[in-house]
Amino acid sequence: MKKRVVITGMGVVAPNAVGLRDFGSALREMKSGIRFFPELEKLKFSCQIGGKPEISEDLLSNYFTPLQLRGLNSSGIVYGVVAGTDAWLDAGLEIQENGSPDWDSGIIFGTGILGVDKFREAIQLIDQGKTRRLGSTSVVQTMASGISAYLGGILGCGNQVTTNSSACTTGTEALLMGFERIQNGKAKRMLVGSCSDHGPYVWGGFDAMRILPSKYNKEPGQASRPMSETASGFVPGSGAGALLLEELDSAIDRGARIYCEVLGGDINSGGQRGEGSMTAANSEAVIRCISKALENSEIEVSDIDVINGHLTATTRDSVEVENWTKALGRTANDFPYINSLKSMTGHCLSAAGSIECVASVLQIYNQYIFGNLNCEDKHPEILDLINPDKIPNNTIEQKINVLAKASFGFGDVNAVAIFKRYKS
Structure with a gap:
């Protein structure tokens, strides 16, 4: 057991x-x-x-x-x-x-x-x-x-x-x-x-x-x-x-x-093959990492309420969102809320994942979603995939049961963790 x-x-x-x-x-x-x-x-x-x-x-x-x-x-x-x-x-x-x-x-x-x-x-x-x-x-x-x-x-x-x-x-x-x-x-x-x-x-x-x-x-x-x-x-x-x-x-x-509660997650690599490289993620590996994280956590794609993405403010942001839509099979208004802590802290490099995990857990524990700073002009490629209200500009009070946290790193490496609200 x-x-x-x-x-x-x-x-x-x-x-x-x-x-x-x-x-x-x-x-x-x-x-x-x-x-x-x-x-x-x-x-x-x-x-x-x-x-x-x-x-x-x-x-x-x-x-x-x-x-x-x-x-x-x-x-x-x-x-x-x-x-x-x-x-x-x-x-x-x-x-x-x-x-x-x-x-x-x-x-x-x-x-x-x-x-x-x-x-x-x-x-x-x-x-x-x-x-x-x-x-x-x-x-x-x-x-x-x-x-x-x-x-x-x-x-x-x-x-x-x-x-x-x-x-x-x-x-x-x-x-x-x-x-x-x-x-x-x-x-x-x-x-x-x-x-x-x-x-x-x-x-x-x-x-x-x-x-x-x-x-x-x-x-x-x-x-x-x-x-x-x-x-x-x-x-x-x-x-x-x-x-x-x-x-x-x-x-x-x-x-x-x-x-x-931590339900589980997955860690993998894209092997720097296909579109993957030292500095760019292989989308196939990212999608697989998300899917395996859900499988390992024994939850359905419909269970995800919020995504705290890696989302670094580069040209890869729209690709990351697209990978989420493919992994979850959810688009437009059916897509979970999504945010990025890096709008407030910048990219804290090797510290980014842990700081963002803390931010993710605080949102679940206190039942809110922090807004995305400097995102009034949302990227059109992202808006082709999901509705703009899924990228909140301001902090909103919101019931959260399950949150997915993703990190992607140099060397084409990926990690996705799944957190769930604990009810005694």
């Missing part, structure tokens, strides 16, 4: 808000977190805007000791530790500093590029012959699994503790990996999520590819335009999202608050 899996805790560090309560308010108010950065202008970036969470020194002192903060120069680790710790505490779990590890709890916390600024600092010191000045934490801050290692030590988890990496699909993939571990009885709780560094050394490659918007440097809040006819590229962002997955019986036994 496979175990049922629910979400009992969440944490988030996003460009438009830090902390679950403020993030929930930002979603309802459709608050943009995209800002202009003089540093990018000085470095002659074409796109001089981005989404970067704002974390004060006072807030950091709640999560790190003075010793841990000494020499800490990895924004991704900072974001991940804050979000992960918040999710743990939000679930009503305690942090035990001593004693045995918690053998029933594990961590799958992903990232794409981690410790870029620390790498830069280390390279400069090594080139100057000052290797001894690197400090004792340079390795853990630059190894890919540094984030799960940090969280594992803080929380004392004794089950699987690891890091996954799958480009923009990372966060949703981590959630599904943790879900399967609990479903198969290998853990009672799994902290899942993902994080991403910020800054020019992460965003520079995308600027060089000319896939970022460059004409909104003086109007940053208008730059990220998923599903819009005037979309001109994604805005780079950063941050972290975290969710505490738990076996249903365990959550009930300890009287935990349950945000929603």
